[in-house]
Amino acid sequence: MQKKVACSFPDEVLEHVFSFIQSDKDRNAVSMVCKSWYEIERWCRRKIFIGNCYAVSPRMVIRRFPKVRSIELKGKPHFADFNLVPDGWGGYVLPWIAEMAGAYPWLEEIRLKRMVVTDECLELIAKSFKNFKVLVLFSCEGFSTDGLAAIAASCMNLRELDLRDSDVDDLGGHWLSHFPETYTSLVSLNSSCLGSDEVSLSALERLVGRCTNLRTLRLNRAVPLDKIANILGRAPQLVDFGTGTYGADLQSDVFSSLAGAFSSCKELRSLSGFWDVVPAYLPAIYPVCSRLTSLNLSYVTIQSPDLVKLLRHCPSLQRLLVLDYIEDSGLEALSSSCKDLQELRVFPSDPFGEEPNVSLTEQGLVSVCLACPKLQSVLYFCRRMSNVALVTIAQNCPNLTRFRLCIIEPRTADFLTLEPLDVGFGAIVEHCKDLRRLSLSGLLTDRVFEYIGRYAKKLEMLSVAFAGESDLGLHHVLSGCESLRKLEIRDCPFGDKALLANAAKLETMRSLWMSSCAVSFGACKLLGQKMPRLNVEVIDESGPPDSRPDSCPVDKLYIYRSVAGPRFDMPPFVWTMDEDSALQVS
Amino acid sequence: MEGSVAYDNDLNLKATELRLGLPGTHEEQQAVSSSTVRNNKRPNGESDARNETAPPPKAQIVGWPPIRSYRKNNSQPKKTESEGVGIYVKVSMDGAPYLRKIDLKVYSGYPELLQAVENMFKFTIGEYSEREGYKGSDYAPTYEDKDGDWMLVGDVPWEMFITSCKRLRIMKGSEARGLGCGV
Numbered sequence: 206m207q208k209k210v211a212c213s214f215p216d217e218v219l220e221h222v223f224s225f226i227q228s229d230k231d232r233n234a235v236s237m238v239c240k241s242w243y244e245i246e247r248w249c250r251r252k253i254f255i256g257n258c259y260a261v262s263p264r265m266v267i268r269r270f271p272k273v274r275s276i277e278l279k280g281k282p283h284f285a286d287f288n289l290v291p292d293g294w295g296g297y298v299l300p301w302i303a304e305m306a307g308a309y310p311w312l313e314e315i316r317l318k319r320m321v322v323t324d325e326c327l328e329l330i331a332k333s334f335k336n337f338k339v340l341v342l343f344s345c346e347g348f349s350t351d352g353l354a355a356i357a358a359s360c361m362n363l364r365e366l367d368l369r370d371s372d373v374d375d376l377g378g379h380w381l382s383h384f385p386e387t388y389t390s391l392v393s394l395n396s397s398c399l400g401s402d403e404v405s406l407s408a409l410e411r412l413v414g415r416c417t418n419l420r421t422l423r424l425n426r427a428v429p430l431d432k433i434a435n436i437l438g439r440a441p442q443l444v445d446f447g448t449g450t451y452g453a454d455l456q457s458d459v460f461s462s463l464a465g466a467f468s469s470c471k472e473l474r475s476l477s478g479f480w481d482v483v484p485a486y487l488p489a490i491y492p493v494c495s496r497l498t499s500l501n502l503s504y505v506t507i508q509s510p511d512l513v514k515l516l517r518h519c520p521s522l523q524r525l526l527v528l529d530y531i532e533d534s535g536l537e538a539l540s541s542s543c544k545d546l547q548e549l550r551v552f553p554s555d556p557f558g559e560e561p562n563v564s565l566t567e568q569g570l571v572s573v574c575l576a577c578p579k580l581q582s583v584l585y586f587c588r589r590m591s592n593v594a595l596v597t598i599a600q601n602c603p604n605l606t607r608f609r610l611c612i613i614e615p616r617t618a619d620f621l622t623l624e625p626l627d628v629g630f631g632a633i634v635e636h637c638k639d640l641r642r643l644s645l646s647g648l649l650t651d652r653v654f655e656y657i658g659r660y661a662k663k664l665e666m667l668s669v670a671f672a673g674e675s676d677l678g679l680h681h682v683l684s685g686c687e688s689l690r691k692l693e694i695r696d697c698p699f700g701d702k703a704l705l706a707n708a709a710k711l712e713t714m715r716s717l718w719m720s721s722c723a724v725s726f727g728a729c730k731l732l733g734q735k736m737p738r739l740n741v742e743v744i745d746e747s748g749p750p751d752s753r754p755d756s757c758p759v760d761k762l763y764i765y766r767s768v769a770g771p772r773f774d775m776p777p778f779v780w781t782m783d784e785d786s787a788l789q790v791s
Numbered sequence: 792m793e794g795s796v797a798y799d800n801d802l803n804l805k806a807t808e809l810r811l812g813l814p815g816t817h818e819e820q821q822a823v824s825s826s827t828v829r830n831n832k833r834p835n836g837e838s839d840a841r842n843e844t845a846p847p848p849k850a851q852i853v854g855w856p857p858i859r860s861y862r863k864n865n866s867q868p869k870k871t872e873s874e875g876v877g878i879y880v881k882v883s884m885d886g887a888p889y890l891r892k893i894d895l896k897v898y899s900g901y902p903e904l905l906q907a908v909e910n911m912f913k914f915t916i917g918e919y920s921e922r923e924g925y926k927g928s929d930y931a932p933t934y935e936d937k938d939g940d941w942m943l944v945g946d947v948p949w950e951m952f953i954t955s956c957k958r959l960r961i962m963k964g965s966e967a968r969g970l971g972c973g974v
Contacts (some may be wrong), residue, residue, distance in 0.1 A: 287854035370859065398861070503862065556856045556863065560937070560954060586856060611857050644857075670855070695854070 207607040216241075220249045221441035229254050233683050237327035248272060255279070258320065259591070259740065260294060262769040263304035274313045275339070282718045282763055284693055286344065289720055289761070291746055293776040296320045299329075300774075306333035314339035321345070327352030331359035339365040349374035357383035369423075378427065384412055393421035395479060397447050402427050404449075414439040420472075423447030431459050437466035440560050446470070447501075448478035448550075455485045465603075468492040477501035477526075484511040494518035498545075501526040504554050509535040514715045523579075524548040529565040529586065536569030540576035548582040549573055551678070553613060556586070567594040574598040582607040589620040590647055595629025599636040608633055609644035615671035615696070618648040625649055629657030634664070639687075644668040653680035658685020666691040676703040683707035694716040700758075701728035708736050716765040720744075724762055727755030732764070733782020740767045741782035742775070750780060878953055880934075884912045884961035895953040901945050905932060912961060920944045931962045 214222075223246055226232055236246040252275040255261060266273075279294025298320045305312055312334045322345045330337060337360045342348075350373065356363065357380060383406055384391075391412065404427040407761030411420060419440050428436075437443070453459065463486065467473070473493045482505045499517050502512065503526040510525065513535050522543040529551055531539070539546070551569070555562040569588045574580060580602050590612050599605075619626055626647040634640060634657050641663055645653065649672035657664070658681035665688050673679070680703035682692065692714065700723035711717055711732075726743065731751075733741035743750050744761035771781040877894035891911055898904040905916050917927035924943055925931045932944040936955040944959070946950070 284854065286859050287857045289854045370861070464837070552858065553856060554861055557851060558859055586858075611856050615852070615855065668857075670857075 209464050213784070216245050219245050221754055223249055227252070238701050243302040252314075253276060253277070256632050257765050257767075258298070259299065259769065259772050260715070260765060260767045263301045265769065267304060271308070272311075273309055274311060274314075276301075276312070276314065277316040277318075278320060279318040280718060282693065284695065284718055284720070285319055289695065291744065291776075294744070294779065295772065295774055295776070297774060298322050299326050302326050302333075304330050305321050306736075310334065311336055311453040313337060316341040316343070317345055318343040319345065322352075323347050324352035324355070328355045331355040334360075336352055336362055338362050341365065341367040341369075342371045343367070344370045346372040350376045350378075350380040350401075354380035357381065357388075358385070361385075361388060363388075364390055366391070367393060367395040367423075368398050369395050371398050375397055375399040375401035377401050378406075378408070381405050381412060382408035384408075386411075388412075388413070389415050389417065391416035392418050393445075394419070395421065395423040395447070396460065397423040397425050398756075399425040399427070404428055406432055410436060410439060416440075417442070419443065421445040423477060424449040426450055426478075427747070429453065430463070430486065434459075434462040437470060441469045442472055443470055444472050445475040445499075446473060446478075447476070448480075450481050451479045451486060451579060452481035452483040455483065460486060460489055463489040464492060471496075473497070475499035475501075478521065479505045482507055485502035486513065487515050490515075490551040491518050495520060497522055499524040501610055503528060503550070506530065506554065513538040519543060520545075521659075522546060526550040526552070528552050528554045530554055531569070532564045533569040533572070534564070536565075537572045540573045542573050544577060545579055546573065546577040547579050549580065550584040551586060552584075553586040556613060561588050567591060570594070571597055574602045578602075579604070581605055584609045584611075586611045586613060589617065590626060591619045591621045592624065592626055592627070592629035592632075594703040595626065596632040599629075599632035603636045603638040604639065605633070607642040608637065608640060609642065609668070610646055611644065612646040615646070616648045617646075625652070626649075627652040627656065631660070634661040639663055642666045645672055647672075648669060651678040653679070654681040658682055661686055663688050665689060667693070669694045669697055671696045671698060673697045676700050680706060683710045689713075690715045692716075694720070694722060696721040698723055700726050702730060705732065708732055708739075711739055711764055712736065712766050716763065718763050721763040722762070723758050725756050726750045726753065726759050729759055729762060730755070734784055737784050738766055738768065740765055740771055743780045743782065744778060745780070746778045867893040878956075880956055880958050880960070882908060882911065884914075884930075885963035885966070887912060893959075895956060900949050901952075905944070908932060908959070908961065914961070916961075921946075929963055931966075932959065933962050934959045 219242065220558060222578050223232075223235060232250060233536055234245060236243045241492060247269050248271065250270045251273060253270060253273055255266070256279050258278045258280050265444060278298065280298070281761060282772050284290060284784045285294070287351065296319060298317055301693075306329055310333065313336055315330065316339070322342055322761070327348055330340070334694045340356060340363070341664065343438075353366070353373075357367065378401065404425065406428070409428070413436055420443060422436070422440060422443055423445070424436075424447055426449050430449070430451055433448055437446070445674045467490050470493055474496060476490065476493070476497060476499070484507050489539060494515070494516065498521055500522055505512070505528065508530055509532045514524075514530050516522070516539050518541060523545050524547060525539070525543070527550070531551065551565070567587060570583070570585050570587070571594050574597065581604055583605065584607075587610075590610065617683065618624060619629070624673060627650055630645055630649070630653045634643070640661060643657070643661065643664055643666070645668065651674045654673060654677070659666070661667075667682060667686070667689065669692075676699055678697070679694070679699040681690070683703060684707060699719065704724055705728055729741050729743050732739065743759045744763060745759060750757070750759055775781065836955075877896045879892050879894050880974045882891045882893055893907065897905070898907065901919075909915055914930055915928050916930050916932055917925040919925055933941050934952070934956045935945050936942055937957060941960070947955070
């Protein structure tokens with residue numbers, strides 16, 4: 206009967222209904238209702254998100270979804286950000302671009318994260334997609350400004366070019382002049398990661414001047430302070446602005462034109478950049494501070510009193526990135542000025558120093574948590590922590606969805622009691638029922654994992670380092686965390702038992718990374734053999750793992766579910782554990 | 792490691808020639824409190840390292856702390872009026888009514904530091920020897936290190952001293968002669 210009802214709607218009606226369903230999860234659910242809905246849905250899906258580019262092949266995606274306009278792909282594991290994934294590991298986007306060039310001529314958006322993108326890829330994109338609009342390269346690498354020039358020259362309808370945090374070979378600023386004089390569609394440009402000292406200022410100014418829809422502009426360090434006023438003057442409609450260098454010898458005329466330029470930006474809500482800040486120039490931004498919701502001061506190496514002076518002008522602030530120069534006293538001041546704070550990230554100014562160079566402790570974070578009820582997302586680097594502070598944080602911020610704490614020295618105990626921090630983190634997972642992301646640090650036993658397995662039911666991503674005592678720790682997490690998608694572990698005494706006992710769990714997750722743990726080569730082979738829908742990859746730069754006994758622990762292990770089978774682009778130091786449990790070297 | 796150095800559970804101070812008593816007396820106290828001089832402050836655990844250079848910095852762990860490479864170079868704030876960050880520690884002297892504060896960075900070594908302290912409090916410290924500490928006066932300069940232990944000034948290399956010294960105390964009288972027991 207239900208089937209009859211479903212089929213009584215013409216396809217076009219269903220398609221129209223489906224067009225209101227945007228979320229991937231809902232789309233996936235819709236496609237599972239019945240065969241006809243599957244068919245209709247797949248023809249009208251416009252946007253795909255692929256969290257692991259090796260989980261599926263380009264051909265499979267194209268075969269199922271022939272009319273895609275927007276694709277998002279992620280490549281390397283997160284720990285690649287910290288140099289734990291050797292160069293050449295993979296994450297190449299070229300095969301995807303090559304297949305899509307033929308299959309999706311109307312592709313409009315490509316968003317990539319941690320992938321290797323070459324100039325050839327960029328040229329192919331520029332050539333193949335006539336209506337190309339959005340290119341986001343988040344933490345990517347492998348390309349130069351020549352590739353960007355190709356995009357600029359060909360993509361007449363480009364709206365967004367965002368290179369955030371990418372490692373670009375910057376050959377100088379001339380690529381900007383490849384945007385034709387007739388090109389006016391730019392809405393968002395983030396070139397803040399470009400490292401060359403050269404930038405074509407006149408091309409930049411002209412571009413900004415003629416793109417009247419420009420809302421986001423994040424400049425790179427090469428753009429000097431005295432040029433900002435000119436640029437802002439041409440784009441008073443900006444919502445999100447990133448300065449270049451924000452330091453120079455103080456000159457009153459430069460200051461006043463800067464202040465004037467900022468005052469005319471009535472829509473400005475987000476500021477970033479601020480390299481080489483000279484504190485005397487900061488008051489130039491005061492005119493916009495009361496409306497600011499996001500402020501990235503993570504390159505600002507000025508002392509706490511100057512930071513506080515600025516922050517007192519920003520009562521609407523929701524998001525703050527800052528260095529630990531802010532100190533506990535500055536965070537205390539922040540907590541009284543910025544009641545709407547939702548996200549706080551405090552980065553270490555001297556991460557490799559053995560002694561603290563600033564007076565920033567757990568107290569700073571506690572004072573913010575006590576005073577800012579809307580706080581949801583925390584990233585905090587510090588040198589000491591206590592269980593009582595963590596419990597206080599947990600009790601006062603039950604709405605936390607992301608909590609990442611990095612106590613700089615591994616295995617640091619509660620500084621008050623010298624105990625492990627199990628109870629403190631336990632309180633976090635117990636009270637913060639919507640916690641989706643958690644990073645642990647400090648001295649931790651298997652107990653913290655027991656708490657996590659028991660309470661962290663919505664946890665999707667967990668990062669663990671230098672923690673735990675036995676396989677029981679890993680077992681608690683794998684058997685208890687129902688929503689777990691990504692688990693990354695380094696330097697923990699977790700071995701074969703928990704992994705093999707929870708093999709089925711791994712198919713419900715996107716990926717598992719384990720490095721410098723105690724998983725044996727034999728266990729990896731067994732896992733690869735038993736679980737055909739998992740790719741079990743051993744990364745070992747010291748030579749083939751089968752030249753050592755099966756009981757030897759592997760250096761790095763990356764396990765991910767895939768319907769595409771083992772990949773073929775592995776470098777010599779990556780081995781995949783195949784179903785035949787024979788060694789596969791590509 | 793030197794054959795004469797024994798790192799048992801008991802502090803084998805005799806072997807390292809540090810004494811809890813005056814030179815010539817045998818050690819009395821085995822049950823040392825944590826505030827007394829310990830012999831495991833040597834860099835790399837060697838007893839005669841005090842004249843060597845400072846120990847090598849701790850090996851960096853790959854990928855730790857977990858920050859992106861572009862965030863690693865946030866150097867000290869530009870030095871404008873101030874000359875950069877000094878290392879200020881309190882100096883107390885037994886019997887003096889108030890404390891002083893000095894910047895350890897200003898001095899290039901122990902002789903200069905001790906001279907400055909002598910001038911500050913108008914007294915003389917004796918002559919330092921590795922064997923016997925400060926001989927020839929009623930005073931002994933000690934310092935509290937980052938572990939909370941009270942140490943005799945001069946035992947560790949200067950570079951190590953200025954990074955681990957939290958405060959200075961000029962001990963006087965019998966305490967000084969006993970080299971800091973029961974602080």
